[in-house]
Amino acid sequence: MINFIKNIFSQKNEDFYFSFLKDLETVTEKDVTLNIPPSHIEADFALMTNNPKINKYLSNKIKDSKNKYIDEVKAAGPFINLFLNKKTFYNKTLKNIIARENSYGNNKINKKLFIEYSSPNIAKPLGIGHLRSTVIGEALAKIHEKQGYRVFRENYLGDWGTQFGKLVYAYKEWGNDEEIKKNPTKELKNLYVRFQKESEKDKSIEDNAREFLNKLENGDKELMKLWESFREPSVVGFKKTYTRLGIKFDRFSGESEYVKQSLDLINECEKRGLCEKGEGKSLIVELDGLPSFLLRKKDGSTLYLTRDLAALKDRIKNHNPDKILYIVGNEQKLHFRQLFALAEKLKIIEDHNVEHVGYGLILSNGKKMSTRKGTTVMLSEIFNESVSKSKKIIEEKSPELLKEEKKEISEILGVGSVVYNDLRHDREKDINFDWDKVLSFEGGSAVYLQYTYARIMSIINKVSNDSIPHKLTFENDLEFDLAKQLFIFPKILNISCENEEPHKICSYLEDLAQSFNSFYGNTSIINTENSNLKLSRIQLAKQVSVVIKEGLRILGIAVPNKM
RNA sequence: GCCCCCGUAGUUCAACGGAUAGAACAUUGGGUUUCUAACCCAACGACGUAGGUUCGAUUCCUACCGGGGGUACCA
Numbered sequence: 130m131i132n133f134i135k136n137i138f139s140q141k142n143e144d145f146y147f148s149f150l151k152d153l154e155t156v157t158e159k160d161v162t163l164n165i166p167p168s169h170i171e172a173d174f175a176l177m178t179n180n181p182k183i184n185k186y187l188s189n190k191i192k193d194s195k196n197k198y199i200d201e202v203k204a205a206g207p208f209i210n211l212f213l214n215k216k217t218f219y220n221k222t223l224k225n226i227i228a229r230e231n232s233y234g235n236n237k238i239n240k241k242l243f244i245e246y247s248s249p250n251i252a253k254p255l256g257i258g259h260l261r262s263t264v265i266g267e268a269l270a271k272i273h274e275k276q277g278y279r280v281f282r283e284n285y286l287g288d289w290g291t292q293f294g295k296l297v298y299a300y301k302e303w304g305n306d307e308e309i310k311k312n313p314t315k316e317l318k319n320l321y322v323r324f325q326k327e328s329e330k331d332k333s334i335e336d337n338a339r340e341f342l343n344k345l346e347n348g349d350k351e352l353m354k355l356w357e358s359f360r361e362p363s364v365v366g367f368k369k370t371y372t373r374l375g376i377k378f379d380r381f382s383g384e385s386e387y388v389k390q391s392l393d394l395i396n397e398c399e400k401r402g403l404c405e406k407g408e409g410k411s412l413i414v415e416l417d418g419l420p421s422f423l424l425r426k427k428d429g430s431t432l433y434l435t436r437d438l439a440a441l442k443d444r445i446k447n448h449n450p451d452k453i454l455y456i457v458g459n460e461q462k463l464h465f466r467q468l469f470a471l472a473e474k475l476k477i478i479e480d481h482n483v484e485h486v487g488y489g490l491i492l493s494n495g496k497k498m499s500t501r502k503g504t505t506v507m508l509s510e511i512f513n514e515s516v517s518k519s520k521k522i523i524e525e526k527s528p529e530l531l532k533e534e535k536k537e538i539s540e541i542l543g544v545g546s547v548v549y550n551d552l553r554h555d556r557e558k559d560i561n562f563d564w565d566k567v568l569s570f571e572g573g574s575a576v577y578l579q580y581t582y583a584r585i586m587s588i589i590n591k592v593s594n595d596s597i598p599h600k601l602t603f604e605n606d607l608e609f610d611l612a613k614q615l616f617i618f619p620k621i622l623n624i625s626c627e628n629e630e631p632h633k634i635c636s637y638l639e640d641l642a643q644s645f646n647s648f649y650g651n652t653s654i655i656n657t658e659n660s661n662l663k664l665s666r667i668q669l670a671k672q673v674s675v676v677i678k679e680g681l682r683i684l685g686i687a688v689p690n691k692m
Numbered sequence: 693g694c695c696c697c698c699g700u701a702g703u704u705c706a707a708c709g710g711a712u713a714g715a716a717c718a719u720u721g722g723g724u725u726u727c728u729a730a731c732c733c734a735a736c737g738a739c740g741u742a743g744g745u746u747c748g749a750u751u752c753c754u755a756c757c758g759g760g761g762g763u764a765c766c767a
Contacts, residue, residue: 423764558705655727
């Protein structure tokens with residue numbers, strides 16, 4: 130936080146800092162935070178410390194510094210209330226953003242991030258559940274890039290495991306080549322669902338499935354060909370969705386790549402005495418404070434965990450990242466605890482920062498969605514529904530737009546709306562899937578932000594002179610509050626990155642847009658008589674649009690120039 | 693059984709241990725001869741229960757109640 134304050138108040142080439150901050154070396158990051166106080170407090174900003182000593186020290190320092198940005202300092206309990214020199218602050222803040230444009234808020238952390246996300250299972254269409262991993266992962270990737278990380282995006286496909294044995298069995302029993310050719314993902318899903326149903330009646334077919342997997346792991350040529358034919362069309366289908374979301378992975382990998390390496394790691398575990406023998410060829414691991422788990426099946430096949438272990442080792446070896454993130458649902462928390470604990474024992478992790486970033490389930494009627502029970506909603510279905518709704522509304526509200534524009538804008542609004550509806554929630558918590566909420570285009574939606582952006586674009590297109598005044602000025606509180614909110618953007622990005630919480634950016638953008646719309650509704654911008662004030666207001670609006678656009682870009686959401 | 697997560701307006705969600713708990717939707721009442729009313733203004737309305745720690749608890753701890761998830765040959 131100190132760094133944050135320093136960064137902001139001491140931009141290079143900007144005469145813009147508090148001299149007292151030079152003395153802050155003795156105070157650590159965690160001691161002070163910068164807040165915008167609640168509305169009933171008069172101060173512009175508040176520094177907060179939990180340590181009365183630091184509090185007193187700081188407020189005295191600030192008072193003594195007599196810098197031109199602060200008119201008054203008042204200590205109040207744990208707070209140091211700062212009363213800014215509003216004119217100076219307003220001018221400098223806007224000038225700073227004008228100079229930086231969309232690089233405003235960029236940080237210079239020079240580190241490497243490896244992030245695994247989306248990671249769908251082959252032979253199943255992308256469902257609403259995968260949306261979370263996909264959009265949270267992409268947002269976190271961009272948030273880190275904004276902080277200065279170099280990011281490697283990997284999509285680790287679920288392309289191995291007993292589910293493939295099941296699929297092979299189902300295909301051999303009930304498969305129809307023509308149907309599969311017509312619509313591969315749909316037909317393969319049907320086969321999988323059929324297997325689940327049949328296995329309820331006859332448990333023994335699950336053994337058949339495991340046998341097929343075992344054959345696959347031993348390199349059965351006929352089965353490998355079949356596997357290949359299942360995998361390819363799925364990947365093609367996934368890529369269509371990623372393109373629609375504007376997501377590009379650096380690599381598509383899959384569990385299938387790690388069968389060999391995981392067998393080696395299993396041997397290593399045996400050598401080191403990390404596991405005990407169980408029934409057949411099965412191996413069991415027991416680690417402190419964790420439930421014991423299986424390392425190898427009794428028929429000698431690998432498991433999800435062992436393949437993941439090999440993948441982790443491979444990633445560290447190939448990329449040597451400072452940080453590794455797994456964007457995977459909370460229901461796999463135990464799996465990752467076990468994985469990381471075992472990797473520690475094997476000295477794979479060492480001093481690397483490896484983290485499971487979990488997220489809540491998307492519930493339907495309070496229950497987990499299930500492909501088998503047909504309660505899952507397909508991602509493509511949601512996008513199509515949302516886009517067609519936005520198209521309808523555009524027809525209604527903006528009939529004058531060209532046909533091409535309508536099409537383009539409805540795609541931007543429809544997709545953005547779905548993505549935003551997911552990201553705006555605290556990722557740890559479960560989400561109740563609600564069509565009305567997904568398709569809501571009012572306050573608290575991406576469309577609200579996009580609409581605000583389009584409004585600003587409209588103003589900018591109307592003005593003939595948008596030159597930047599030497600000194601930017603303002604007249605009312607609404608304008609000044611907007612400057613304060615713009616000022617805080619880099620801090621929001623920081624917090625959002627540190628805690629891996631994209632929803633913080635959503636809340637921020639909603640507040641910002643709301644403040645702007647309030648300003649817009651109460652003040653005329655282009656009819657302002659005083660020309661200096663008018664130009665200042667145009668700049669204010671413009672910089673709000675810069676931050677909204679950049680904020681949404683980080684969340685993976687586009688903005689339309691009109692709507 | 694054991695482990696993990698979650699209980700905030702009628703509903704869906706916010707709130708680094710801090711100031712009078714914020715929004716949106718719904719409901720009620722206002723606003724457009726002037727920059728996009730997909731908007732703005734106003735009213736109404738909430739921390740599951742009981743203790744504890746703290747100058748201060750929605751936030752941390754304990755118990756209970758309620759919901760969800762996980763728990764070895766799925767991923």
